Amino acid sequence: MISKSKLLIEAYNLLLEKFGPQRWWPGDTPFEIIVGAILTQNTNWKNVERAIANLKHHGFLDAKKLMDLAPSSLAALIRPAGYFRIKTKRLRSFLFVFLNDYGGKVSKMKEEETNVLRKKLLSINGIGPETADSILLYALNKPIFVVDAYTKRILERHCLLPEETSYDEIQSLLMDNLPHEAKLFNEYHALIVKCGKDFCRAKKPLCSECPLNGWNRRDS
DNA sequence: TGCCAGGCCGGGT
């Protein structure tokens, strides 16, 4: 019986070999990454890029300026990202806490103990576990594994997870069996998304080109 | 063309 830890490292190496380093998150600054994390909820990244380009082009990629912007104007700018009304609210909910409790400074937020900060982020309306963890890992470089639909699907399809496993359980499986290194968690999650987009989309069968094909199948 | 994308919330049972 091969250990889960070894299996997970093996999968990581297979993905890395196939796809190469992904160098996530696509974004120039931690603040841009946070905005992107909120905008990409259940949304194609291409659409998010347009929304972020709008913000950037108008010089609004700044916490105070975004908060001062009329909600309807913000909504218009992020419209390409979809769910633009609710995301306007969610962005503003985050900005309110970010400006009030951390002075709008990522560095200040980064000083807070990871678990405390995670709970704080989760208490913000519109920020759930994946968004919170994306912020922690990709904007703040904290060693937290981000679980998403692809992670769940890939682990399920390759028999490492029973179906109907909660976010926290999946995250524990990964974090209990991998070294807690931000760099590893960063690259691993990015590779999972890449693999998911290419080979593990919803309602499509496993295909032979998937680098994980045959992984976790041991005869005898 | 319909289906889906790097979720999350709120109301109903």
Added chain:
DNA sequence: ACCCGGCATGGC
């Protein structure tokens, strides 16, 4: 505690 509809644009 679960379950489900709503949220919305753009690409394939």
